[in-house]
Amino acid sequence: MLEYILAKYNFWIYVILMMIGLYAMMGKRNLVKKLIGMNIFQTSIILFFVSIGVKAGDATVPILKGDGHGHGEHLIQVADYLNPLPHVLMLTAIVVSIATTGVALATLILIYKRYNTLEEDEIMAIRKDASSYKTQR
Amino acid sequence: MSDQLPAFIIIAPLLGAFLTPVIGWRYRHLCRPWALMILAVPLYAAGGALLQVIESGPFGYNLGGWAPPWGIEYRIDHLSGLMLVLIAAIGLLAAISAKPGITMDIRGKEANFYTLLLLQITGLLGIVITGDLFNIFVFLEISSLSGYGLIAHGEDGAPMATFNYIIIGTIGASFYLLGVGYLYMATGSLNIADLATILPNLYHSKVILVGFAFFTTGVAIKMGLFPLHTWMPDAYTTAPNPVSALIAPLMTKVAAYLMIRIMFTLFQPDFAISVVPVATILGWMSVVAIIVGGIKALAQTDIKRMVTYIMIAEVGYIVMGISVMNRPGLTGAILHIVNDACMIFCLFLIIGAISYKGHGREIYHFQNLNKKMPWTMAAFVITALSMCGIPPACGFFSKWYLILGTIAAKQWVFAITLLASSLINAILFFRIIEKAYLAPLDSGAHSHDHDHEEEIIARDEAPASLLIPILITTAIIIILGPFSGKIIDLVIQHAVPATF
Numbered sequence: 001m002l003e004y005i006l007a008k009y010n011f012w013i014y015v016i017l018m019m020i021g022l023y024a025m026m027g028k029r030n031l032v033k034k035l036i037g038m039n040i041f042q043t044s045i046i047l048f049f050v051s052i053g054v055k056a057g058d059a060t061v062p063i064l065k066g067d068g069h070g071h072g073e074h075l076i077q078v079a080d081y082l083n084p085l086p087h088v089l090m091l092t093a094i095v096v097s098i099a100t101t102g103v104a105l106a107t108l109i110l111i112y113k114r115y116n117t118l119e120e121d122e123i124m125a126i127r128k129d130a131s132s133y134k135t136q137r
Numbered sequence: 138m139s140d141q142l143p144a145f146i147i148i149a150p151l152l153g154a155f156l157t158p159v160i161g162w163r164y165r166h167l168c169r170p171w172a173l174m175i176l177a178v179p180l181y182a183a184g185g186a187l188l189q190v191i192e193s194g195p196f197g198y199n200l201g202g203w204a205p206p207w208g209i210e211y212r213i214d215h216l217s218g219l220m221l222v223l224i225a226a227i228g229l230l231a232a233i234s235a236k237p238g239i240t241m242d243i244r245g246k247e248a249n250f251y252t253l254l255l256l257q258i259t260g261l262l263g264i265v266i267t268g269d270l271f272n273i274f275v276f277l278e279i280s281s282l283s284g285y286g287l288i289a290h291g292e293d294g295a296p297m298a299t300f301n302y303i304i305i306g307t308i309g310a311s312f313y314l315l316g317v318g319y320l321y322m323a324t325g326s327l328n329i330a331d332l333a334t335i336l337p338n339l340y341h342s343k344v345i346l347v348g349f350a351f352f353t354t355g356v357a358i359k360m361g362l363f364p365l366h367t368w369m370p371d372a373y374t375t376a377p378n379p380v381s382a383l384i385a386p387l388m389t390k391v392a393a394y395l396m397i398r399i400m401f402t403l404f405q406p407d408f409a410i411s412v413v414p415v416a417t418i419l420g421w422m423s424v425v426a427i428i429v430g431g432i433k434a435l436a437q438t439d440i441k442r443m444v445t446y447i448m449i450a451e452v453g454y455i456v457m458g459i460s461v462m463n464r465p466g467l468t469g470a471i472l473h474i475v476n477d478a479c480m481i482f483c484l485f486l487i488i489g490a491i492s493y494k495g496h497g498r499e500i501y502h503f504q505n506l507n508k509k510m511p512w513t514m515a516a517f518v519i520t521a522l523s524m525c526g527i528p529p530a531c532g533f534f535s536k537w538y539l540i541l542g543t544i545a546a547k548q549w550v551f552a553i554t555l556l557a558s559s560l561i562n563a564i565l566f567f568r569i570i571e572k573a574y575l576a577p578l579d580s581g582a583h584s585h586d587h588d589h590e591e592e593i594i595a596r597d598e599a600p601a602s603l604l605i606p607i608l609i610t611t612a613i614i615i616i617l618g619p620f621s622g623k624i625i626d627l628v629i630q631h632a633v634p635a636t637f
Contacts, residue, residue, distance in 0.1 A: 025304050034300075038307055045311055045318070052322050086321070089271055093314065096278045103285050104303045110289060110296040123297060130293070 010051035017044035031111065031118045035104050042097040049090045053083040142182045143198040143211045146221060147263055149178035154255035161248025169236060172251040176229045179262055183221035190218040191627050197268065205268070206331045212268030216471065216632035219624075220265040220394050223475055224387055227482050228258040231383040234486055234606035237493045237599070238379035243290045250290070254383060256283035261391050270317045270327045270403075273395070274310065277359070280391070281306050284384050288376040298371035305368040309358030312351045319348030329403050337405060340412050349408070352399050353415060360392035361452055362419075363426030370433075370445040378489035381441070386481040389448060390474045393455045397470070400459065401634050410462055420460035424554045426453030431561035439498050443565065444484050447524070450558055451477045457551055458539045464637040466542020471629045472621060473535035476523070479617065480532060483520045483610040487513055490599035490607060503572040509597045512604055514573055516611040521566035523614050526559045531617035 005012055017040055024037020062081040108118060115123045153175030161168045189196065195214035199205065213221070232254060239250055260280025264273050285306070289299040321327060323344040324335045339345050354365075361369040373385045400409050409415040430450030437443040455477070458470025488498065490513050496502045507514040523530030526537075536555060543551035598604060617624070 022308075025308065031300060034304055038304060042307070042311060045314055048315070049318050052318065086318075092271075092275060096275065096282075096310075099282055100278070100303065100307055103282055104300065107285070107289050107296050107300045107303065111300065114293075114296060127294065127297075 010047070010054075014044050014048040014051070017041075017047065029120045031108055031120060035101065035108065038104070039097070039101060042093070042100075046090045046093060046097075049086040049093070053086040055079065055082060140198075142185050143213060143266060144200070145182045146179045146186070146225075146266055147211075147259060149175055149182075150255045150259040150262070154252050154259060157252040157255060158248050161251070165245075165247050168247045168251045169232070172232050172255060173229065175255060176225070176232050176258065179258070180222070180225035180229050183218070183225045183262075186213050187218035187222050187628075189213075190215055206326060206328050209272050210268040210328060210330075211266045212330065213266060214632070215628045216394070216397065217265045219471070219475065219628050219632070220391070221262060223478055224258065224261045224265065224391070227387060227478060228254070228261075228383070230482070230606045230610060231379065234382065234489070234603050235379035236602045238377060238382075238489050238603075241493055242292070242377035242379075246290065250287070250379070253283040253286045256280075257287065257383065257387075261387050264391050265394060268329045270320065270329060270332070274314050274317060277310055277313065277395075280388065281310060281359075284388060287380040287384065288372050290380065291376040293375070294371060295375040298368075298375045302368045302372045305358060305365075309355045309365075312355030312358065314355075316348045316351035316355060319344050319351065323348070329398070333403055333405075336403070340408055346413060349399075349404065349413065349415070353396070353419075356392050356396045356399065360389050360396065360456075361449060362456055363422055363429055363449065363453065366426070366430075366449050366452075369449065370442055373445045373448070374439065374442045378485065378492055382482055382485035382489060385445070385448060385485055386478040389452055390455075390478045393452065393459075393470075393474055396456070397459060397467070401467070406462060406634050406636060416460045416462050419456050420548065420551060423453040423457040423460060424551060426450060426456070427554050427558045431558050431565075434565055435561065438500050440500060440503075440569065441485075441488050441498050444481065444488065447562070447565065448481055450561075451481070454536070454539060454555070454558075457555070458542055461542045461546040461548060461551065462637075463542055463545045464633050465538050465545055467633045467637065468625055468629050469535050469538030469540075469542050471632055472538060472625065475624070476531040476535045476614075476617060476621075479610055479614050480520055480523055483516065483607060483614060484524075486603065486607045486610065487517050487520070490603045493599060493603065494597055500569055500572055503569055504576045506573045509595070510599060511596065513599050513607060516607045517573075518570055519611050520614060521570060523618075524566060525563040529615060529618050531614050531621060534618055534621040 021037045021039075021041025021044060024040065025034050028034055028037060057079065059080055059082050062084050111123065112118055115126050117123060117126075153172070157168055157171060160171050190213055195212070197205065198211040198213070200209045200211060203209070232251070235250065235254070239247060243250060257280050260276045260278075260283065263276030263279065267273055267276065285299050285303050288302065289296055291298075317327070320332060320336075323339055323342055324332055326332050326335060336345065358365045369389075373381050376384065400406065400415075427450045430446050430448075430453060434443045434446035434450065437446060451473070455470045455473050458466045458468075458473060460466075490510065491502075491506070492498060494510065496506065496509075519530060523532035526533045536559065540552055540555050543549075543555065599607070
């Protein structure tokens, strides 16, 4: 069992991180904690993508060795190099996740200015009071 | 020049979006003409692309000259051509109609609004035009992020609704990204056409099954399919009126397009029937979506919130058309994407016009509104009849094909749900129409005297920049009906897979 887990430890870590993130997004009542959960969730996906580029054996970073005039030391073997594409995709995904965090933080500032709190329960209570006040009028 | 047209569909609004704040820095009043000028480019290019598809079949465009399996390919076939024209047209009409709403809700932020609007349109067009799975994710996030920014400008509850939307929308996009990862892990390709040839040999691989599950869940969240719809009513009700009119009809429909693309182009239609029973599950989820959406809509007195719940039911229609897995059903689903986008767009424009004139959004505020805003209310009646499925308007035809599809699949519960939902829609809209046209006057005494009425209630119609898009959209709703046969002949029948 332990060997089974260790053999694919990168996927286990990704799943655990993802569950932590999902729990924080669903279970926590503080909005900043939800946002941190979202970040953990996105990071776990980045970890997943980066780890699928890895190859068994001595595969290394894809820097082609040569004399600079197109004459390589040896023929290029695909198995010698990691797959760089998932890493490149994740550069874009990191940018997306930063943009999402930025928008979410700006929204949190708006919420804090309006309600003076970031606890979801307190905001709900304030909004409920406001709407009942409106219907009483 | 003309063979570069597909690139202009994306590049024009994207570059336009970056230049909008520069222009708005000093000349705020120039933002609107600038945005309209920019938005005319994708509409022209998309129209040209659709005509080219109709004439000579689907074609691709290699971005930067890189050949498909490695480079990013823009792929325009019948379905995406139709969606491009729909998105570009509604985007342009939304930008035209936005002016009164901006002066009311978000005065002084014209540059912000038009920048985000152009980015939103870029994202939506990009999802539809690209033939690369990862590129779809990027465009999905472009449109979602600009959508968050637009919705946050809204009324009292908007920031909170936006935050919930960000959390749930990010889960949806991340699930989609995970699906891309699982497919890439098994195949080593990101190009949809390339994947479609590799995947059939791998259908029983667990990796592909997990990837498909992530895809379906992620897209269903973005679409607002029933149990995953919780972000939708709050976000679209609290958003400023021009924003709801832009995002609400398009975002859900583009997600529905994505679901069709994944189930029928990326995977063989057979996959969702025989390998995993996704079609059956989606079908029953759509039944629940239609019933719950209808009942929740009946419970609302705020008309904007009511329309968002109707949208949940309409998403159910489209998913039901996909789930029955036959030719009339899918034809109905694609036709309903077009029709429903026009109808929901028109309803939100009308709500915008009514709010702009200072009337509330509660149903009792509609009393005698036909005297004050006769044109707007006439458009409302036509859209309402179309939503209920009364023949000359377009809503009837898509529902007709959907019902034919459910009957062909022998799913009687689905057919009954569709009919019952039409009845619910009739109740929903007729209680408003009754309030507007038939309710007695408040002042009462001279209500039977026609000439006198005109004096009591002054006509107070919406401004032209809002009224003209409403009337154009209403005309489109009427015209789409009789022409739906032609649309099916020219476009939709080629978008349905040949095995059906």
